[in-house]
Amino acid sequence: MNDREEYIAYIRGRKSSDKVNYHLQAVKEMTRLRQENRKPSILLHACCVVCACWPMDFLSDVFDVTLIYNNSNIYPSGEYDLRLSELKRYLKERWNDQIRLIVMPYDNVTYNLSLQERKDDPEGWKRCFACYEKRMDECFRYADENGYDYFTTVMTFSRQKDSQILNQIGLRLQEKYTHTRYFCSDFKKADGQKKANAICDAYDLYRQDYCGCIYSYAARQKQKQTEADNGKETV
Numbered sequence: 001m002n003d004r005e006e007y008i009a010y011i012r013g014r015k016s017s018d019k020v021n022y023h024l025q026a027v028k029e030m031t032r033l034r035q036e037n038r039k040p041s042i043l044l045h046a047c048c049v050v051c052a053c054w055p056m057d058f059l060s061d062v063f064d065v066t067l068i069y070n071n072s073n074i075y076p077s078g079e080y081d082l083r084l085s086e087l088k089r090y091l092k093e094r095w096n097d098q099i100r101l102i103v104m105p106y107d108n109v110t111y112n113l114s115l116q117e118r119k120d121d122p123e124g125w126k127r128c129f130a131c132y133e134k135r136m137d138e139c140f141r142y143a144d145e146n147g148y149d150y151f152t153t154v155m156t157f158s159r160q161k162d163s164q165i166l167n168q169i170g171l172r173l174q175e176k177y178t179h180t181r182y183f184c185s186d187f188k189k190a191d192g193q194k195k196a197n198a199i200c201d202a203y204d205l206y207r208q209d210y211c212g213c214i215y216s217y218a219a220r221q222k223q224k225q226t227e228a229d230n231g232k233e234t235v
């Protein structure tokens with residue numbers, strides 16, 4: 001099977017109903033932890049405040065949550081800064097800075113080079129899988145080295161990202177580490193998106209219109225130009 005055939009088969013497979021319900025797994029694990037009457041620590045990878053706001057609410061009554069902003073994928077640097085400052089503003093306004101935030105070093109140039117081989121991939125294909133894994137692995141290592149009980153990522157909130165793949169990556173990475181366990185999730189489920197929208201409206205949070213990397217940025221710019229050109233034609 002060549003790459004294109006593999007991609008088509010993957011897209012067809014995404015429509016299948018034969019999927020693991022990771023939201024149910026999350027709920028079961030949280031129910032079990034509530035009965036243990038303790039508050040384990042969790043390191044939560046946040047790509048932006050839009051994806052992170054609801055998962056923080058969801059997790060915080062069971063876990064002692066720490067956020068980690070590890071997103072060298074984001075281009076340009078002004079966009080990286082804006083997403084980070086909106087996250088910080090929300091942590092202050094909603095959480096009174098009670099949730100800690102770790103910011104990892106930003107190096108977009110090296111990051112882009114690591115994805116360049118698959119720069120022509122459609123969004124949601126292998127370039128993205130590598131991008132998920134790279135950021136998750138760096139966070140997982142941090143969690144393990146710093147004694148966190150659990151690690152997970154807010155990326156399962158996004159409808160553009162495949163939560164089956166994200167959870168498979170998380171479970172596979174878990175095998176590399178000795179202490180930290182992966183917490184399965186699907187934050188968009190059970191009205192997660194609706195709840196996040198309400199939070200974003202209430203705090204007037206910045207909502208970006210592309211995923212993050214230079215390739216998704218260029219694709220979005222091209223799409224906007226096409227829309228503008230088409231608009232002009234119909235005037």
Ligand code: SF4
Nearest residue numbers: 128131211212213216
């Ligand atoms: S589109 Fe998003 S997930 Fe995919 S490579 Fe770019 S930043 Fe990473």
